[in-house]
Each structure stands twice: as structure tokens, then as C-alpha cells.
Amino acid sequence: MASEKNVLLVDVGNTLIKACRMSEMDKEPAVHTTHRAFVASLEALKVTHVYLGSVRDDAVANYIGAHCEQAGLGFKEIVTEKETFGITNAYANVDTMGVDRWLGIMAAQGMTKKDSFCVMDVGTAITVDFVSKGQHLGGWIAPGFHSMRTGLIESTKKVFGDDTMPDTLTAGNTTQSGVAQGCLAATQGIYRSAIAYLNSKQTPFDVIIGGGDKKLFAFPESNGSIPVANLVVQGLARYAKRDLFA
Numbered sequence: 001m002a003s004e005k006n007v008l009l010v011d012v013g014n015t016l017i018k019a020c021r022m023s024e025m026d027k028e029p030a031v032h033t034t035h036r037a038f039v040a041s042l043e044a045l046k047v048t049h050v051y052l053g054s055v056r057d058d059a060v061a062n063y064i065g066a067h068c069e070q071a072g073l074g075f076k077e078i079v080t081e082k083e084t085f086g087i088t089n090a091y092a093n094v095d096t097m098g099v100d101r102w103l104g105i106m107a108a109q110g111m112t113k114k115d116s117f118c119v120m121d122v123g124t125a126i127t128v129d130f131v132s133k134g135q136h137l138g139g140w141i142a143p144g145f146h147s148m149r150t151g152l153i154e155s156t157k158k159v160f161g162d163d164t165m166p167d168t169l170t171a172g173n174t175t176q177s178g179v180a181q182g183c184l185a186a187t188q189g190i191y192r193s194a195i196a197y198l199n200s201k202q203t204p205f206d207v208i209i210g211g212g213d214k215k216l217f218a219f220p221e222s223n224g225s226i227p228v229a230n231l232v233v234q235g236l237a238r239y240a241k242r243d244l245f246a
């Protein structure tokens with residue numbers, strides 16, 4: 001019989017690998033940058049099951065899976081599906097949709113009582129997915145704060161930046177602050193556009209927000225949205241619950 005403290009939920013994002021026990025989903029996850037570092041940390045955890053969602057190369061999930069198998073651990077990689085927990089995917093080719101988005105939708109559905117919702121994951125990329133009455137309507141993929149700033153600097157000659165990530169929107173009066181503020185303004189514009197899109201559907205909705213950079217959305221208009229420690233981990237927990245604890 002599995003125990004929640006022995007089930008590890010693993011979110012392999014483009015920048016970071018985040019892992020936490022199913023019994024500790026409210027706590028900050030352990031963070032690694034490489035799959036090798038993650039695997040090296042695994043033995044000491046003494047878990048029995050690993051549930052994983054990955055948006056990196058298949059080789060990464062395969063490497064982690066092979067290691068788990070060798071160590072005698074139950075391993076399950078969740079992939080994007082056409083229909084799960086009563087939600088139907090909008091993609092005709094579901095294999096091409098990032099599983100972090102699918103898991104975010106599953107997590108959000110478990111947190112809202114409303115028929116309509118949108119889920120935003122603010123990390124390397126910013127993704128927004130819309131769901132209404134069990135139907136995924138599709139979504140948006142935009143550059144995250146760092147990708148936006150790097151892309152801008154790389155494609156211009158005289159624009160440069162620094163490492164700051166501002167938390168309030170003002171007018172920048174240097175190149176660096178203009179870039180940081182511009183990227184913050186663009187990011188917050190994604191939030192505002194999502195709200196406008198949902199308002200056009202004229203039905204009550206919830207907004208669920210996760211990702212390592214979700215503080216970019218901590219501005220007054222976002223009061224009332226639901227912050228989540230880690231959407232992928234929460235989504236994986238629903239699958240683990242179904243498989244191991246139903």
C-alpha cells in the first residue's frame with residue numbers, strides 16, 4: 001500500500017526540475033537544473049513511486065525512468081491526452097501540447113467550482129489555457145520575462161539589460177529599466193488580455209496562476225485569482241490519487 005509521503009511528483013520544466021512529496025505539496029519544492037542532479041538526489045528520499053511530467057527532450061524522462069526502474073521504484077510519466085477527468089483537449093494533435101499545460105488544467109479543474117476558468121503558468125514561457133464546460137478552448141504561448149528580455153537584447157544593437165525583475169510598473173529612465181519595465185508591462189498585458197477574453201464569454205470564471213515567476217502577476221487587478229504553489233505537481237497528484245489511492 002503506497003503512502004503519500006513516498007510518492008514523488010516531478011515537474012520537469014525548461015529551466016528547472018521541481019520535485020515534492022505528495023504529502024508536502026504546500027511546501028516549496030526541491031529544485032534542480034539538470035536531470036542528473038535530480039536523479040542523484042533521489043536515493044536519499046526513499047520514495048516508492050515517481051510521477052513525472054516533462055517538457056524537455058524525451059531523453060530526459062527516459063533517463064529518469066530508467067533510473068527509477070533500476071532502483072525498483074514505480075515510475076509513471078504522464079503525457080497530454082485527448083480526454084482526462086472529464087476535460088476534452090482542443091488540440092487535434094494532443095502529442096504536440098506541452099504536458100505542463102495539460103497538468104495545469106487538471107490542477108485548476110480540481111481547485112475551482114466554476115464551469116469556466118483559465119490557467120496561467122508563468123515560467124520560461126507564459127502559457128494561458130481556457131476551459132469552459134469541460135471543453136479546453138485552446139490557449140496562448142508567450143515568452144516569459146527572461147526569454148522576452150533576452151530575445152529583445154539579442155535582436156538589437158544598442159539595447160541592453162540587467163538582472164532585475166521589477167515588481168511594480170513604472171516608467172523606466174535608463175535602457176536597463178526601460179527593458180525590465182517593458183517586459184513587465186508586456187507580461188501583465190497577457191493577464192489583462194486573458195481577462196478580456198473571458199469577459200467576452202459572459203460567464204463567471206476563475207483564474208488560476210502558477211509558475212516560478214507568478215509574482216509578475218501580483219498586481220492589483222489580479223486580486224481574486226487563485227495562486228498555486230506548483231500547477232504541474234498538483235496535476236500529477238490527481239493522477240497519482242486515481243492510480244494509487246482511489
Ligand SMILES: Nc1ncnc2c1ncn2[C@@H]1O[C@H](COP(=O)(O)OP(=O)(O)O)[C@@H](O)[C@H]1O
Pocket residue numbers: 012013014015016017031122123124125146210211212213
Ligand atoms: N531556485 C531558482 N533558480 C532559478 N530560477 C528560479 C528559482 N526560483 C524561482 N526562479 C524563477 O522561476 C522561473 C522559472 O519558473 P518555472 O515555473 O520553474 O519555469 P519552467 O517550468 O519553465 O522551468 C525563473 O525564470 C526564475 O525567475
Ligand SMILES: CC(C)(COP(=O)(O)O)[C@@H](O)C(=O)NCCC(=O)O
Pocket residue numbers: 013014015055096097098099100101121123124125126127141
Ligand atoms: C510552452 C512550454 C514551453 C511551456 O513550458 P515551460 O515554460 O513551463 O518550461 C511547454 O508547454 C511546451 O513545450 N509546449 C509545447 C508546445 C505546445 O504546448 O503547443
Ligand SMILES: [K+]
Pocket residue numbers: 100121122123124125126127211
Ligand atoms: K510555463
